[in-house]
Amino acid sequence: MRLVAIFNALGIILVALGVIMLTPISVALLAGEHASILPFVVACAVSAGLGLLFQWRGGFSRDFDELKRSEGMLIVTLAWLVTGAVGGIPYLFYGLGPIDAYFESISGFTTTGATILKDFSPYPHTFFFWRSLSQWLGGMGIIVLFVAILPQFAVAGRQMFFAEAPGPTEEKVTPRITHTAKALWLIYILLTVIEVGLLRLSGMPLFDAVCNSFSTMAAGGFSPHPQSIMGYQNPTGVWIITLFMFLAGGNFALQYRVLFQGKIRALAENEEFRLYAAIVTLMSLLLCAALVAGGAAGFNDGLRDGFFQIASIITTTGFASTDFALWAVPAQTILFTVMLVGGCAGSAGGGVKVVRVLFGLKYLKREIAQVVHPKAVLPIKIDRVPVPEDIQRQILGFLLFYISLMTLSALAVSIIEADAAVGIVGTAATIGNIGPGYGAIGPMGSFGHLSDLTKIIFIADMVVGRLELIPFLAMLHPDFWVFKR
Amino acid sequence: MNILICGATETGYMVASQLYRKHNITIVDDLDRLPEKFNNLDVSFVAGNGADVLVLERANTATADLFIACSLIDEANIVACWTAKKISEAETICFIRRMELYRNLASLSQNRYQTKYDIDTIIWPEQLLTQDIFRIISVPDALDVEYFARGKAKLFEYRIKENSLIRNTRIMDCSFPENVIIVGITRNHSLFIPTGSTTIEIGDKVIFMGTGAALDLLAAQFFRNVNVIKTAAVIGGGSVGFMLAQKLEQAGIKVKLIEHDRPRCVYLADNLKRSLILQGDGTDIELLESEAIGDSDVTVCVTNNDEKNLLCSLLIKQLGCERIITRVGNVRNAALFERVGVDVVVSPRDSALKELLNRLQAKDVNILAIVERGQGEVLRLHLPEDFTETLVRDFELPARAIIGVVKRGRNVVIPNGDTPLLPLDQLIVFTMAKDAEAIKSVFAR
Numbered sequence: 001m002r003l004v005a006i007f008n009a010l011g012i013i014l015v016a017l018g019v020i021m022l023t024p025i026s027v028a029l030l031a032g033e034h035a036s037i038l039p040f041v042v043a044c045a046v047s048a049g050l051g052l053l054f055q056w057r058g059g060f061s062r063d064f065d066e067l068k069r070s071e072g073m074l075i076v077t078l079a080w081l082v083t084g085a086v087g088g089i090p091y092l093f094y095g096l097g098p099i100d101a102y103f104e105s106i107s108g109f110t111t112t113g114a115t116i117l118k119d120f121s122p123y124p125h126t127f128f129f130w131r132s133l134s135q136w137l138g139g140m141g142i143i144v145l146f147v148a149i150l151p152q153f154a155v156a157g158r159q160m161f162f163a164e165a166p167g168p169t170e171e172k173v174t175p176r177i178t179h180t181a182k183a184l185w186l187i188y189i190l191l192t193v194i195e196v197g198l199l200r201l202s203g204m205p206l207f208d209a210v211c212n213s214f215s216t217m218a219a220g221g222f223s224p225h226p227q228s229i230m231g232y233q234n235p236t237g238v239w240i241i242t243l244f245m246f247l248a249g250g251n252f253a254l255q256y257r258v259l260f261q262g263k264i265r266a267l268a269e270n271e272e273f274r275l276y277a278a279i280v281t282l283m284s285l286l287l288c289a290a291l292v293a294g295g296a297a298g299f300n301d302g303l304r305d306g307f308f309q310i311a312s313i314i315t316t317t318g319f320a321s322t323d324f325a326l327w328a329v330p331a332q333t334i335l336f337t338v339m340l341v342g343g344c345a346g347s348a349g350g351g352v353k354v355v356r357v358l359f360g361l362k363y364l365k366r367e368i369a370q371v372v373h374p375k376a377v378l379p380i381k382i383d384r385v386p387v388p389e390d391i392q393r394q395i396l397g398f399l400l401f402y403i404s405l406m407t408l409s410a411l412a413v414s415i416i417e418a419d420a421a422v423g424i425v426g427t428a429a430t431i432g433n434i435g436p437g438y439g440a441i442g443p444m445g446s447f448g449h450l451s452d453l454t455k456i457i458f459i460a461d462m463v464v465g466r467l468e469l470i471p472f473l474a475m476l477h478p479d480f481w482v483f484k485r
Numbered sequence: 486m487n488i489l490i491c492g493a494t495e496t497g498y499m500v501a502s503q504l505y506r507k508h509n510i511t512i513v514d515d516l517d518r519l520p521e522k523f524n525n526l527d528v529s530f531v532a533g534n535g536a537d538v539l540v541l542e543r544a545n546t547a548t549a550d551l552f553i554a555c556s557l558i559d560e561a562n563i564v565a566c567w568t569a570k571k572i573s574e575a576e577t578i579c580f581i582r583r584m585e586l587y588r589n590l591a592s593l594s595q596n597r598y599q600t601k602y603d604i605d606t607i608i609w610p611e612q613l614l615t616q617d618i619f620r621i622i623s624v625p626d627a628l629d630v631e632y633f634a635r636g637k638a639k640l641f642e643y644r645i646k647e648n649s650l651i652r653n654t655r656i657m658d659c660s661f662p663e664n665v666i667i668v669g670i671t672r673n674h675s676l677f678i679p680t681g682s683t684t685i686e687i688g689d690k691v692i693f694m695g696t697g698a699a700l701d702l703l704a705a706q707f708f709r710n711v712n713v714i715k716t717a718a719v720i721g722g723g724s725v726g727f728m729l730a731q732k733l734e735q736a737g738i739k740v741k742l743i744e745h746d747r748p749r750c751v752y753l754a755d756n757l758k759r760s761l762i763l764q765g766d767g768t769d770i771e772l773l774e775s776e777a778i779g780d781s782d783v784t785v786c787v788t789n790n791d792e793k794n795l796l797c798s799l800l801i802k803q804l805g806c807e808r809i810i811t812r813v814g815n816v817r818n819a820a821l822f823e824r825v826g827v828d829v830v831v832s833p834r835d836s837a838l839k840e841l842l843n844r845l846q847a848k849d850v851n852i853l854a855i856v857e858r859g860q861g862e863v864l865r866l867h868l869p870e871d872f873t874e875t876l877v878r879d880f881e882l883p884a885r886a887i888i889g890v891v892k893r894g895r896n897v898v899i900p901n902g903d904t905p906l907l908p909l910d911q912l913i914v915f916t917m918a919k920d921a922e923a924i925k926s927v928f929a930r
Contacts, residue, residue: 377747377750386754
C-alpha cells in the first residue's frame with residue numbers, strides 16, 4: 001500500500017469536491033439568503049485546503065496508473081468518509097452538533113435519506129438544496145463522478161470504479177472506463193432533467209421539483225418538505241416520482257444500452273430487470289390489497305400508495321406518500337420484505353441488490369435439485385450465462401456477511417436504545433441505504449433523538465452498506481494495512 | 486473421374502474403398518507409405534502435406550474432378566480445399582470434426598460474408614448422424630425414418646412384433662391406409678423386395694413408403710406402442726450427444742444426459758438449457774437405476790466406444806427401456822449389435838457416405854437414403870422430357886425395384902399399377918443396392 005498514491009488521490013478528490021461545494025451558493029444568491037453563502041465558502045476552503053495539503057504530502061505526483069486493488073479500496077472508503085465530513089461542514093453553521101452534521105451528511109452522500117432533523121421550519125432553501133445535491137452526487141457514486149470528470153483517474157479509475165460498486169458483474173458499456181463513467185452520468189443527468197420538467201408540469205414548485213428529482217434519481221429520499229412527498233398532496237406527482245424511482249432502481253448501464261445503443265430487447269432479456277419488475281408489480285398489488293382490506297385506503301389511493309411505497313423502499317429511496325409507520329402490521333411486513341431486496345446492480349439503489357437475491361434463489365433451487373439427482377451437474381445461470389465459481393462464492397459470502405452484520409448491528413442498537421423495533425428496522429434501513437423505518441424513526445419521525453452511539457453505528461452501517469461490504473471486509477484482514485511510502 | 490483424397494484416415498479408407506472400382510483415386514498424406522489396409526485398394530499415393538501447393542501439383546490436382554479433404558485436422562482440410570480450388574477446377578468436399586469451424590463454413594449466412602470459402606460441400610459426419618438419430622426418435626417405435634420431397638413423402642421401417650395385427654398375413658390381404666406401400670422386408674438380416682403374396686412374419690423389419698399423412702395413420706393403426714416421446718436418455722456427451730440434446734430440447738423432450746468427464750459435463754450444462762446433465766459412467770448400473778433411465782421412452786448411446794455403447798444398451802434394455810438407438814463406429818459390429826437386441830444401430834460413416842455418394846452421381850440421379858446398412862437404396866430418378874407416357878405396370882426397369890413415390894410438380898402421388906408416368910416426373914425408387922447401378926444406368930446420360 002503506497003501512502004503517496006492514497007494521499008494524492010484523496011487530495012485530487014477533495015479539491016474537486018471543494019469546487020462542487022460552491023454550487024449551493026448560486027441557490028443562496030437566487031433565493032436572497034446571503035447568510036447561507038459563508039458556510040459553503042468555508043466548506044470549499046477547508047476541502048480545497050485539505051486537498052492541497054494531501055497532494056503536497058504526496059508530492060503532487062500524478063502516477064496512479066499502477067493502483068493496486070487494495071489501494072483502490074482504501075481510497076474509495078476514505079473518499080466516502082472524508083467527503084461525508086466535508087459535506088457536513090455547512091450543517092454546523094445551522095446549529096447542528098458535529099455528530100448530527102456528520103450523520104446528515106453521510107446519510108446524504110450514501111443516499112440513505114435518514115434525517116436527524118426534527119423540525120424543518122428554521123432552515124433556508126440553500127440548506128435543503130445541499131441535502132438533495134449531496135444525495136444526487138452520491139447516487140451515481142462519487143468515485144464514478146470523479147472518474148468521469150477528472151482526467152487524472154483515466155487509468156487508475158478502473159480499480160476504484162469497481163471497488164465502489166463491486167457488483168457480481170463487471171459491467172462496462174464502453175471499452176474505456178472514463179467513457180463508461182461519462183455514459184452513466186449522461187443517463188443520470190438526462191433522467192433527472194426530465195423528472196424536474198414533469199414534476200414542474202404537475203404543479204410542484206420549481207425548487208421542490210429540483211430537490212425532489214435529485215433525491216429520486218439518487219434513490220436518496222431527502223425531501224425539502226417535512227412530510228416528504230405526502231406534503232405536496234399531488235397525486236400526479238406521486239405517480240411521476242414512482243416511475244422515476246423505478247428507473248433509478250434499474251441498472252443504468254442497461255438503460256444506456258436501451259436509450260443510446262438502441263438495444264430495446266436488452267431490457268426484456270435481462271433476468272435481473274425482469275425479476276425486479278416482477279417483484280415491484282407483485283408486491284405493490286399485494287400491498288394495495290392489504291391496504292384496501294385493512295380499511296386504510298380506497299382502491300385508488302391504495303394502488304397509488306402501494307406502488308409508490310414499494311418502489312420507494314425497494315429502490316432504497318425512502319420517500320413517503322403517506323405515513324407508512326401508521327399502517328397495520330401486515331402492510332408494514334410487506335414493506336419490510338422488500339427492504340431486504342434493494343435495487344438492481346449498477347443502479348442508484350442500495351441494499352442486497354436484486355441480482356444477488358436472484359442468485360440466492362437459484363442457488364436454493366439448485367441445492368434442492370442436487371438432493372434428488374446427486375450426480376447431476378447443475379450450473380447456476382443468470383442471463384443464460386453460467387455464474388463462475390469465484391463469483392458464486394463471493395455472492396454467498398456477501399449474503400452471509402450482510403446478515404451477520406445486520407444481526408450484530410441490530411442487537412447492539414436494540415440494547416442501546418432499549419427498543420427492538422428501532423434496532424432491527426433502523427439497521428435494515430441504514431445498511432440498505434433506505435432511510436426511514438417504523439415507529440419513532442418512521443417517515444414523519446426523525447433519527448435526531450437517538451443516542452450518539454447509535455448514530456455512529458448507523459453512520460458505519462450506511463457507509464458499509466453503500467460500498468457493498470467488500471472494501472470494508474478487505475480492511476478486516478491484517479495484510480491490508482501494510483504501508484510503504 | 487479423377488478423385489484426389491487428402492488424408493489416409495479411416496474416412497479416407499471408407500471413401501476410397503467405395504469408389505476405387507470405378508474412379509481413378511490418388512491419396513495424398515504426410516506419410517512414408519500408405520497404411521497397410523489401403524494395399525488391397527487399387528489407388529496411387531503421393532507423399533506430402535495436402536495443404537502444400539507443390540505436393541498438390543505433384544499429385545496432378547489440376548486434372549482432378551473431385552477433391553476430398555478428410556485428414557484429422559480441420560484447419561488443414563480447409564487450407565487444402567482452398568489451395569486445390571486455386572490450382573484446379575475440382576469440386577471440393579471438406580470433412581469437418583468440430584462445431585466451431587462447421588458454423589463458419591456451412592451456415593447459410595456464408596453468402597453474406599465478403600468472400601466465400603472455396604468449399605463446395607461440407608461433411609460433418611457427426612452432425613449428419615445427429616440428424617438421422619433425431620429423425621428416427623421423432624417417430625415412435627420406428628427403426629428408420631427418411632423424409633422425401635420436403636416431408637410430403639416418408640419412409641418408415643418397423644419391426645413386426647408378436648402382438649402385431651399384420652403378422653402371418655399376406656401383403657395383398659393387409660388393410661393398409663391408402664397411399665402406403667411396402668417396398669422392402671428384412672428377414673434374418675437380409676433385405677428383399679416383396680411381392681403381394683409375401684407373408685409378413687414375426688421379427689420382420691418392414692419398410693413402408695407413402696405420403697406423410699397416410700404413414701402417420703398407419704403408425705396410429707398398427708404400431709401404437711408409445712405415441713408421444715416425452716423423455717429421452719442420452720449416454721455420452723460428445724458432439725453427437727450435445728447436438729442431439731439440443732434438438733430434443735427444441736422438440737420439448739425431457740433429456741437426461743450421462744457423461745463421465747467432469748469438464749465436459751460443465752460445458753454441456755453451461756450450453757444446454759433444460760437437459761439434466763449427470764456426471765457418471767453409462768455402465769454404472771446404480772446410477773442408471775437411481776435416475777430411472779430404464780423408464781425413458783428412448784435411450785440413445787453415443788459414446789465413442791463401441792464396447793461401451795453395447796454394454797450400456799444391454800444394461801438399459803434390461804432396466805426396461807423399450808427403444809434403444811446405439812452408435813457404432815466399426816460397421817462390422819453393427820449386425821452383431823442388432824442380433825443381441827439393440828433396436829436401431831446407427832453409424833456416422835453411413836450418414837457421411839450417403840452425403841458423399843450423392844455428390845458423385847450423375848445429374849439426374851440422387852441417392853436419397855441408404856437403408857439396412859447399404860443393402861437397399863432409395864434413388865431419385867428424373868424422367869426425361871422426351872419420355873412417352875407409360876403406365877407403371879408397363880414401365881420396364883432392368884432390375885427389381887419399386888416406384889414408391891411419383892413427384893409431379895408440387896404433387897406427390899403414391900402409384901399403383903394403373904398410375905401413368907409422365908415426362909419430367911420425379912420417381913423415388915426403392916431398390917437393392919446391388920441392382921442400383923443397373924437402374925441408374927438407364928437414367929444417367
